[in-house]
Amino acid sequence: MISFAVNHTQALFETTYQTMAKEAVEPVKELFMDLSLYILGAETTVENAVARFFDSLFPLVYTRRINPGIVHLSEEYTECLRLTRKEINPFGPFFKAMITELSKSIWASRMLNHGLNMGIEVINTTEHVVITKDCSRALVKMQYCPHCQGLTLIRSCVGYCLNVMRGCLASVAELDTYWREYIATLEHLTNEMAGSHEMELALLRVRYIANEAILYAQLNGPQLSATVDKVCGQPEQRVMKSSLDTMMQTEEDTDTYSLRESHTATLNTKRSSLPLKASKNEKPRSLKKISREFVNYMKRSRTFYASIAERLCDEVVRDSSTCWNGEDVVESYTNRVVDNGLKAQINNPEMKVKGPDPLINHVIDKLYHFNQMETEKKKSKSERFALEMVGVDMEKK
Structure with missing residues (x-):
């Protein structure tokens, strides 16, 4: 352009x-x-x-x-x-x-570019998150301990898998609130750039x-x-x-x-x-259309950090009559299944979570300030518009 x-x-x-x-x-x-x-x-x-x-x-x-x-x-x-x-x-x-x-x-456009770079940083940080020793032990116990008993085809119980994965990803799940707001901010900026x-x-x-x-x-x-x-x-x-x-x-x-x-x-x-530039067989696409496609794509990732544990446990056979609970083959998992996030891990029966990941906290802080900056900008624009309207009314009087 x-x-x-x-x-x-x-x-x-x-x-x-x-x-x-x-x-x-x-x-x-x-x-x-x-x-x-x-x-x-x-x-x-x-x-x-x-x-x-x-x-x-x-x-x-x-x-x-x-x-x-x-x-x-x-x-x-x-x-x-x-x-x-x-x-x-x-x-x-x-x-x-x-x-x-x-x-x-x-x-x-400037803010959207800044936001996209921040999104890359968040994704790279969570992709290379350090696995703790407690998490490693819990993963080995869930995935390989059945093999010691010759149970190579048995799958882990759904609840058991969720507890292990939510424990391992407790810090990552803390991104959920800020990531949802971040997606909403990207949508707003895209509409500002290509819409209004x-x-x-x-x-x-x-x-x-x-x-x-x-x-x-x-x-x-x-x-x-x-x-x-x-x-x-x-x-x-x-x-x-x-x-x-x-x-x-x-x-x-x-x-x-x-x-x-x-x-x-x-x-x-x-x-x-x-x-915008297109190949001979394609119709030219406007920024508005491309932006709409981008926003719709990004919306699908709004709950990514809240549902990542579920996604990783999706391979578990849910309709199986028996499963591995960490100790034995059972008909169902009877321990408590905890929620996402650090606070919920206090009651996790499968592993201990000692505290937040410093790198995750760093990107959370960045997301928070980015979202706040956009919120303040919207506020200032609304206030400026209100003052302008007051000025117009005064001139009329």
Whole structure:
């Protein structure tokens, strides 16, 4: 999507603002590179990325659209234009509009990326959890002690297996509450990115907002020139324009007012989801569809850490008339079957569980803070919305 948005935005300059198309390539690439780095967790902000883009864009707009007679622009003068961009606000409301448009979905993408990396860490940690000596003894007793009596085909009793596995995985089961909330958080972030805030549309609209910003600067060209002259002085000017230059500039100015409508129409025809890369025999799939598939897949793992002991004991033959209870072959397991989690293991008749696993506690702490961060973000957004509505009501009054 980033690659598509880069090409889509560069096309604006190639088709509409050809005089600055070549020099606009780097600012456009830098903008989307900064957004990519932000999504991947870099210590930057969407506002900084957009500010850097408009800082680079202003000298181009000033010399190619507002004052096309400028022959040469020194590095000092270019830097002055960059520095004054923030103070004189040549692009009007469109600077903040781009930040607002991108921040909603890009933040969700950043958090989702962070969340997926955390999920990998949780899975890797639980996959390589250390087996205690008590667990090892209980597993050997359950799996191999019947063999000493020649009972190679007998299966363990279901209750017996559950007690052993719940004892061995007591620390892992403590992840259950936090993992369920984590899955809910991933679902929320995915919906924010691909649903209500539509990352695809936000990236697509960069071109539209950039065009509106350039048009705004052109319409306010005389005032901007007067302000820039006071701050930065006057750059070198052409002595006279050729008739061809004058004619081309007149045509550009005439077309400026029709560009707004044409680009708005173009945007409306492309508001549907951007097609992601697909093979020749496949139909393009939107981010929304892929995200929905992802969420549905992840939902199936919501109870994974609560049901892992049951899954591992699923191979036990439940309809058998006899089973191994750890001591002998019996018709049924009569000892108490404990629940999941560390507290329940106090009453486990098959093994002793001494305490929590430090590595599991570490990832639990990480999951907790990740879920809390998302909760606080949702709260702050709700509070900000409430304040904005109060402000609207006050203005009406």
